[in-house]
Amino acid sequence: MIQTDQEERTAGPLVREITTTDTHPHDAVVANDLVKAFGGGSQRIFRRAKPAKKDQVMAVDHVSMRIARNEIYGVLGANGSGKSTLIRLLSTLLLPDSGTVGIFGYDVVRDERIVKRMLNRVSVEASFFKKLSPFENLMYATRLYGLTGASARREIPIALGRLGIAPDRMHRPLEQMSRGMQQKVAIARAFLTAPVFLLLDEPTTGLDPRSKVDVQEFVLQLRREHDATVLLTTHDMAEADALCDRIAILDRGRVVVEGTPEELKAQAASHDIPEPTMEDAFMVFTGRSLEEAEQDEEPAAR
Numbered sequence: 001m002i003q004t005d006q007e008e009r010t011a012g013p014l015v016r017e018i019t020t021t022d023t024h025p026h027d028a029v030v031a032n033d034l035v036k037a038f039g040g041g042s043q044r045i046f047r048r049a050k051p052a053k054k055d056q057v058m059a060v061d062h063v064s065m066r067i068a069r070n071e072i073y074g075v076l077g078a079n080g081s082g083k084s085t086l087i088r089l090l091s092t093l094l095l096p097d098s099g100t101v102g103i104f105g106y107d108v109v110r111d112e113r114i115v116k117r118m119l120n121r122v123s124v125e126a127s128f129f130k131k132l133s134p135f136e137n138l139m140y141a142t143r144l145y146g147l148t149g150a151s152a153r154r155e156i157p158i159a160l161g162r163l164g165i166a167p168d169r170m171h172r173p174l175e176q177m178s179r180g181m182q183q184k185v186a187i188a189r190a191f192l193t194a195p196v197f198l199l200l201d202e203p204t205t206g207l208d209p210r211s212k213v214d215v216q217e218f219v220l221q222l223r224r225e226h227d228a229t230v231l232l233t234t235h236d237m238a239e240a241d242a243l244c245d246r247i248a249i250l251d252r253g254r255v256v257v258e259g260t261p262e263e264l265k266a267q268a269a270s271h272d273i274p275e276p277t278m279e280d281a282f283m284v285f286t287g288r289s290l291e292e293a294e295q296d297e298e299p300a301a302r
């Protein structure tokens with residue numbers, strides 16, 4: 001089952017019009033001291049009540065961040081570090097226990113309906129009509145967003161083409177496509193609905209190297225040509241390094257460091273490792289390698 005927030009949306013005014021009332025022209029996203037815990041009875045955690053109860057997981061643990069308009073912001077973390085929970089908090093799919101999120105000056109809780117129209121989320125479990133083709137699925141989705149049939153027919157092949165999906169693949173049932181291909185269709189769909197803020201939850205996990213590059217180039221293009229702000233999560237160090245303007249490293253629900261890839265690597269440099277890679281930097285900031293971090297988490301954490 002896929003889930004984008006798409007299904008819940010109705011055709012509304014063009015998203016770009018909404019941003020003209022924005023009072024914080026440089027901040028696309030402002031998250032303030034966000035907390036989300038799971039399990040262990042009460043969901044509400046107060047600052048002084050920490051540490052959390054025994055069987056409680058602090059999925060997002062006092063996270064604050066600002067994402068500038070037109071930025072590609074990466075959240076890098078092991079499985080179970082809280083990336084998806086953070087994305088769901090930022091995209092109105094989950095209520096925080098405490099803390100606030102503003103998207104272009106609108107509060108995700110109070111102004112949920114406005115915020116929903118400005119963003120789109122792509123996650124690994126994207127939902128489609130599997131018997132229909134990519135083209136048909138995208139026609140359906142764009143209609144919900146008020147795109148006319150003519151422009152949809154023109155733009156759908158362009159978007160799919162940019163992601164490396166050839167025209168002859170567009171009209172076959174989606175269920176015959178690989179997971180990687182379906183992931184690309186999900187990204188194309190999110191793009192076609194022209195979100196001003198796009199959240200991509202591990203957009204390249206499980207893709208072959210060629211498809212990874214297609215998706216990465218597509219994200220760069222999206223930012224360049226459509227003034228989109230992108231938050232993406234990944235556990236691919238090289239990808240975060242190459243693609244993101246700034247990166248936050250998340251470990252056990254906490255942001256342990258934030259900065260440009262160059263800043264993080266420079267900060268991690270030492271006598272022993274004068275020119276660290278992003279992987280070295282991850283070790284320095286979290287005290288363990290990605291593999292070790294993943295072993296510490298429950299196996300099914302997603």
Ligand SMILES: Nc1ncnc2c1ncn2[C@@H]1O[C@H](COP(=O)(O)OP(=O)(O)O)[C@@H](O)[C@H]1O
Binds near residue numbers: 302
């Ligand atoms: N709906 C949920 N119910 C209970 N625990 C959850 C739920 N969603 C996430 N968690 C837990 O919160 C932590 C962070 O999970 P998640 O945000 O999915 O991490 P990531 O996306 O980085 O893999 C994990 O320990 C996970 O098991």
Ligand SMILES: [Mg+2]
Binds near residue numbers: 302
């Ligand atoms: Mg996840």
